[in-house]
Amino acid sequence: MTRSSLTTPPPNAGPPEAMPGAPAPGTVLSSHYGQCFGCGAEHPTGLHLKARTPDGTTVEAEFTVGEAHQGAPKLAHGGVLATAMDEVIGMSVYLFRKPYVTGRLETDYLLPVPVGTTLHLRAWCNGIAGRKAYLEAEGRIGAPDGPVAVRAAALFIEVNMEHFAKHGDLAAIEVEHPDYEVNP
Numbered sequence: 001m002t003r004s005s006l007t008t009p010p011p012n013a014g015p016p017e018a019m020p021g022a023p024a025p026g027t028v029l030s031s032h033y034g035q036c037f038g039c040g041a042e043h044p045t046g047l048h049l050k051a052r053t054p055d056g057t058t059v060e061a062e063f064t065v066g067e068a069h070q071g072a073p074k075l076a077h078g079g080v081l082a083t084a085m086d087e088v089i090g091m092s093v094y095l096f097r098k099p100y101v102t103g104r105l106e107t108d109y110l111l112p113v114p115v116g117t118t119l120h121l122r123a124w125c126n127g128i129a130g131r132k133a134y135l136e137a138e139g140r141i142g143a144p145d146g147p148v149a150v151r152a153a154a155l156f157i158e159v160n161m162e163h164f165a166k167h168g169d170l171a172a173i174e175v176e177h178p179d180y181e182v183n184p
């Protein structure tokens with residue numbers, strides 16, 4: 001992965017802490033919002049990612065590129081592929097049971113991805129320093145050990161639930177996340 005210093009963990013970064021209530025190895029992770037373009041089952045043309053954690057620290061999901069995801073004819077749009085990276089990385093931060101948002105997302109496109117391709121996505125955390133989480137993801141064509149088509153490195157920033165209350169629709173999130181409190 002070609003990455004900038006902004007997505008490279010600093011020397012003082014440590015491993016993520018195991019949080020109480022974090023999903024156990026083997027857990028299928030539910031969608032965080034039904035209308036999410038990345039994972040929402042109710043979104044008509046979204047990516048419909050269904051993620052799972054095989055080991056409690058990494059996240060895997062599959063994304064089959066559809067007609068609604070094209071840039072050039074019959075090829076996936078790069079921004080849609082970046083969305084897949086953002087989403088699977090977001091799911092891997094979800095393992096920490098704290099709200100985070102994407103601060104920076106860097107993407108390498110290594111191979112074109114035709115419509116109909118299933119990308120096998122994987123994301124993991126390289127370290128935490130204060131509110132900053134340093135994460136990485138890859139998308140492989142056709143199989144978990146297939147050729148890498150996309151790589152991403154990201155900096156996610158920890159926020160509190162007031163972030164979503166102030167800027168978005170907290171009530172809608174609370175319906176799906178009664179476990180999160182705005183003022184715990």
Ligand SMILES: CCCCC/C=C\C/C=C\C/C=C\C/C=C\CCCC(=O)SCCNC(=O)CCNC(=O)[C@H](O)C(C)(C)COP(=O)(O)OP(=O)(O)OC[C@H]1O[C@@H](n2cnc3c(N)ncnc32)[C@H](O)[C@@H]1OP(=O)(O)O
Nearest residue numbers: 006032086087090091094099101102103104157159173177
């Ligand atoms: C979306 C989830 C909603 C549901 C949440 C509920 C529960 C969670 C449950 C499940 C979630 C599961 C899955 C989620 C899956 C996918 C999610 C996709 C994620 C997204 O798609 S999310 C949308 C796009 N995202 C935004 O909408 C962020 C807009 N933005 C801001 O809201 C602010 O910008 C913020 C908060 C980022 C920072 O603001 P702030 O005021 O709190 O803090 P500040 O600016 O001081 O930054 C603190 C330190 O981070 C450094 N820093 C900040 N930004 C940087 C950058 N870009 N590059 C390099 N460094 C950066 C600073 O340099 C400083 O570093 P230092 O401490 O060293 O000085």
